[in-house]
Amino acid sequence: xxRYILRRFLLMFPTMLGVAAIIFLLLRVIPGxxxxxxxxxxxxxxxxxxxxxxxxxxxxxxxxxxxxxxIWLWGVMRLDLGMSMWTGAxxxxxxxxxxxxxxxxxxMATIVATVLAIPLGILSALxxxxxxxxxxxxxxxxxxxxxxxxxxxxxxxxxxxxxxxxPPMVYxxxxxxxxxxxxxxxxxxLAVGYRYSAVATRMTRSSMLEVLREDYIRTARAKGLWLKLxxxxxxxxxxxxxxxxxxxxxxxxxxxGLVVTEQVFNLNGLGxxxxxxxxxxxxxxxxALVLLVASAFxxxxxxxxxxxxxxxxxxxxx
Amino acid sequence: MAIxxxxxxxxxxxxxxxxxxxxxxxxxxxxRPVGALGAMVVVIMIxxxxxxxxxxxxxxxxxxxxxxxxxxxxxxxxxxDSFGRxxxxxLIYGSRxxxxxxxxxxxxxxxxxxxxxxxxxYFRGWIDLVLQRFMDIFISFPLIILALAIVxxxxxxxPNLIAAxxxxxxPRCALxxxxxxxxxxxxxxxxxxxxxxxxxxxxxxxxMLPNVMAPYLIMLTSFLGQAILLEASLSFLGLGxxxxxxxxxxxxxxxxxxxxxxxxxMGLFPGLAxxxxxxxxxxxxxxxxxxxxxxxxxx
Numbered sequence: 001x002x003r004y005i006l007r008r009f010l011l012m013f014p015t016m017l018g019v020a021a022i023i024f025l026l027l028r029v030i031p032g033x034x035x036x037x038x039x040x041x042x043x044x045x046x047x048x049x050x051x052x053x054x055x056x057x058x059x060x061x062x063x064x065x066x067x068x069x070x071i072w073l074w075g076v077m078r079l080d081l082g083m084s085m086w087t088g089a090x091x092x093x094x095x096x097x098x099x100x101x102x103x104x105x106x107x108m109a110t111i112v113a114t115v116l117a118i119p120l121g122i123l124s125a126l127x128x129x130x131x132x133x134x135x136x137x138x139x140x141x142x143x144x145x146x147x148x149x150x151x152x153x154x155x156x157x158x159x160x161x162x163x164x165x166x167p168p169m170v171y172x173x174x175x176x177x178x179x180x181x182x183x184x185x186x187x188x189x190l191a192v193g194y195r196y197s198a199v200a201t202r203m204t205r206s207s208m209l210e211v212l213r214e215d216y217i218r219t220a221r222a223k224g225l226w227l228k229l230x231x232x233x234x235x236x237x238x239x240x241x242x243x244x245x246x247x248x249x250x251x252x253x254x255x256x257g258l259v260v261t262e263q264v265f266n267l268n269g270l271g272x273x274x275x276x277x278x279x280x281x282x283x284x285x286x287x288a289l290v291l292l293v294a295s296a297f298x299x300x301x302x303x304x305x306x307x308x309x310x311x312x313x314x315x316x317x318x
Numbered sequence: 319m320a321i322x323x324x325x326x327x328x329x330x331x332x333x334x335x336x337x338x339x340x341x342x343x344x345x346x347x348x349x350r351p352v353g354a355l356g357a358m359v360v361v362i363m364i365x366x367x368x369x370x371x372x373x374x375x376x377x378x379x380x381x382x383x384x385x386x387x388x389x390x391x392x393x394x395x396x397x398x399d400s401f402g403r404x405x406x407x408x409l410i411y412g413s414r415x416x417x418x419x420x421x422x423x424x425x426x427x428x429x430x431x432x433x434x435x436x437x438x439x440y441f442r443g444w445i446d447l448v449l450q451r452f453m454d455i456f457i458s459f460p461l462i463i464l465a466l467a468i469v470x471x472x473x474x475x476x477p478n479l480i481a482a483x484x485x486x487x488x489p490r491c492a493l494x495x496x497x498x499x500x501x502x503x504x505x506x507x508x509x510x511x512x513x514x515x516x517x518x519x520x521x522x523x524x525x526m527l528p529n530v531m532a533p534y535l536i537m538l539t540s541f542l543g544q545a546i547l548l549e550a551s552l553s554f555l556g557l558g559x560x561x562x563x564x565x566x567x568x569x570x571x572x573x574x575x576x577x578x579x580x581x582x583x584m585g586l587f588p589g590l591a592x593x594x595x596x597x598x599x600x601x602x603x604x605x606x607x608x609x610x611x612x613x614x615x616x617x
Binding site for chain 1: 451452454455456458459460461462463466467468470471543547550551554555567570575578579582585586589592593594595596597600601604
């Protein structure tokens with residue numbers, strides 16, 4: 001077990017390094033750089049070539065690409081993400097507030113999804129091929145089909161037309177005014193949570209169906225055990241593993257993947273920051289964001305693997 | 319509780335070879351009416367896209383400032399947008415964009431993924447290891463972020479948009495296909511083919527690929543819906559299809575939100591079209607998965 005975890009743990013690093021290298025190269029392939037975009041817009045027009053070269057030198061963009069990469073990597077290893085190339089502020093400062101928002105939203109969406117998905121999925125599996133099952137399946141397939149950003153637009157439309165009311169559009173941190181904060185974030189959480197719950201409901205249902213067909217469930221029923229006890233003690237325990245895995249991985253994606261929904265609800269989260277950073281060719285900021293989100297995903301994957309190995313010894317010895 | 323016996327690939331293959339596809343399709347419709355309903359909606363969508371110039375009441379690009387933001391009426395069934403363009407006609411033409419991107423991205427993504435997956439399983443050893451690491455790396459990028467970066471590099475034309483949506487799909491498909499082909503590789507006929515002196519590419523293409531058709535088709539159908547959703551998201555962000563081309567995601571952008579109160583139809587119908595299309599693809603894909611391989615889980 002220890003060796004398996006160690007091997008799995010060490011495998012995370014080449015993947016992270018690969019992510020870092022690929023985003024680093026991708027960014028440098030995008031036409032234009034931060035200096036060009038900064039000076040081409042607004043007050044900086046007509047700046048001399050020397051001034052631009054000086055700015056590039058200041059940002060370290062004049063060095064060969066491999067050297068830039070090594071410098072950045074060395075910084076990352078010392079947990080120093082550097083400065084934003086656009087604002088000049090430390091990246092940790094740029095990310096901090098937005099990360100809090102994205103994290104809170106992801107957590108709220110996860111709660112919405114879990115509360116909806118697990119009971120619905122179990123119900124659907126127990127009542128397989130009845131109208132309850134069909135209703136749940138249609139509800140969950142619809143959840144996969146309806147774009148969350150459109151659901152968000154519909155919510156805002158509905159509030160405007162029927163209640164002449166809009167959710168607060170300015171972000172208030174939770175610790176400043178929890179009520180205001182929740183009144184704003186509950187709607188995007190619901191819009192995103194619906195899709196998320198659809199994924200989890202489907203997983204719960206199929207995993208429950210699989211477990212319910214196992215021999216040990218039949219044995220338990222043959223022994224005359226109470227149905228509820230069988231469900232909780234025998235079936236759920238085994239069926240929840242893939243569900244937890246899916247919820248965990250989706251959570252990691254939510255952290256950085258809410259680019260579109262954030263736009264609809266006018267939220268200044270990591271997704272919006274990412275779009276801005278790419279548009280401004282802010283290499284350091286984009287790299288930091290991608291590495292952050294990808295690492296969250298890679299780490300979740302690692303946790304899931306460890307959990308699987310812990311619960312299912314067959315995996316360890318493969 | 320009625321138990322429908324699972325329709326497996328054997329049922330489809332067992333019938334006479336000449337009409338095997340038609341028989342298979344008929345059996346599918348009989349046993350899985352819900353999936354058939356999804357397929358029907360897809361077929362209708364394809365017909366609408368093909369006959370767009372005939373059935374669209376207006377030119378989707380025709381600007382009519384006299385009829386700006388007019389509500390649904392006999393002249394404009396689904397109303398007009400902020401340029402006075404007919405929403406219904408734009409929806410009809412938008413189905414072309416959605417289907418081209420959907421089918422293009424799903425087909426290329428699933429096929430490239432299948433070849434990589436089978437190749438990875440066939441060669442094993444260091445090729446497998448290297449490919450697997452690459453897949454891990456690409457899967458760790460959130461889908462939309464990878465697509466965003468690729469659009470930024472290639473610029474946003476329709477083929478580039480398809481490429482941006484395809485690339486994140488390849489590793490997802492490769493992983494699934496690889497795990498299905500690992501067992502196929504151990505079957506005697508692969509050894510026999512190698513003993514007969516066939517080349518690697520022939521064994522992969524002729525002997526192994528046809529045997530992962532079931533997971534391939536399942537991935538393909540599940541990608542169709544995802545590709546349409548992703549295209550809508552990118553177009554909504556302004557990074558996909560550009561104005562004045564008719565695309566559903568683009569129709570939800572800007573004015574649809576700005577004039578939400580006066581002209582809710584602008585934000586309502588394109589979203590409905592996206593949802594209906596993806597819903598139909600998913601219904602069909604789900605039933606196809608149940609029919610071909612009940613054990614495989616795709617999300």
